[in-house]
Amino acid sequence: MDQIELVRDFNRYYTRRLGVLGDHYLGLSRPWSESRLLFEIGPDGVDVRELRRRLGLDSGFVSRMLRSLADQGLVEVRPHPQDGRVRVAALTTAGLDARDELDVRARESVGALLGQLTAGQRDRLVAAQEQVRRLLRMATVEISAIPDDSPAARFCLREYAAELDGRFPSGYSESALLRPGELAVTGGEFLVAMEESAPIGCGIWQPLAGEPGSVAEIRHVWISQSCRGLGLGRRLLSELESRAGEQGYRTFRLGTHTALPEAAALYRSHGYREIPLYDLKGYNQLAFEKVLP
Structure with missing residues (x-):
């Protein structure tokens, strides 16, 4: 079997x-989809729009499930107290009891499965599941070019600046960030990585001023703390190089600070070699270069 069929076979099995x-599901009177909805609503209730976004379901399907749970006396859907246009789903007392029972049965079901394995086998299974989860997250992240003055772009840059301000001994000023609309003048692109409609990383390439030939600078590479270790930084670098390469750029330069050893390690492992500093005005203390064939 090829890789696609192996994944499909595993999906059918589990x-x-x-x-x-x-x-x-679990011997109860409702299917898995409705049981999952009880978990997602939770004890505190949830905005129905957020429920749809979180589960990636269309509004009609979610509405039908909510009506079914309401008919069972497990859920109430009512207007938001501050905004009547927004609907909020909340569990009733019976819904909270049903969710608790579901939780107990789910734990018993998984416990029965794990009980058939040795301690070492259980550890390997949990580690394998974590690896699958990480790789699936990586596969679903989307990287695209957006305007550098868009809300997602400025959010990423503010997060980037806040992190550097905490890690650099001398702090970091937002005045060093790419200015809104700057790429429209200099050329280049702002790339954002999105996971479930949330920006989780960014990077910029732009022509390096004052350099003859096709030299591009990579700047502001940032990955959210919650997504580090997935390989997203390497993927973002590759995408920046590829997009700039399509515009004829073959030489790439970037800088970093000695307070960011993991960044320097990433660049070295991605084929960058250390060079003398080419920008003495900013925060960079190390400079790197990569030349593509």
């Missing part, structure tokens, strides 16, 4: 083995 295909 959905059947976990019992998510039937109408009586």
Whole structure:
């Protein structure tokens, strides 16, 4: 079997083995989809729009499930107290009890599975699941070019600046950031990495001023703390190089600070070699260069 068929075969196996295909998930009177909705609503309730976004479902499907749970006396959907245009789903007392029972049964079901394995096998299974989760997260992240004055771009840059301000001994000033609209003048692109509609990383390439030939500078490479270790930094670098390469750029330079050893390690592992500083005005204490064929 090729890789695609292997993944499909695994998907068929675990959905059947976990019992998510039937109408009586864990022996209860409702399907897995409605049971999952009880978990997502939680004890504090949730904005229905957020519920749809979190689960990646269309409004009609979510509305039908909410009506079914409401008919069972488990959920109430009512206007938001501060904004009547927004609907909020909340569990009733019976819904909270149903969620608790579901939680107990789910733990018992998984516990029964793990109970058939040795301690070492359980450790390997949990580690493998974590690896699968990380790789699937990486596969679903989307990288695209956006205007450098867009809300997502400025959010990423503010997060980048705040982190550097805390890590650099002398702090970091937002005045050193790319200015809104700057790339429209200099050329280049602002790339953002998005996970479930949330910006989680960014990077910029732009022509390096004062350099003859096709030299591009890579700046402001940032990955959210919650997404580090997935390999996203390497993927973002590759995308920046590829997009600049399509515009004829073959030489790339970038700088970093000695307070960011993980950044220097990433650049070295990605084929960059250390060079003398080419920009003495900013915060950079190390400079790197990469030349593509």
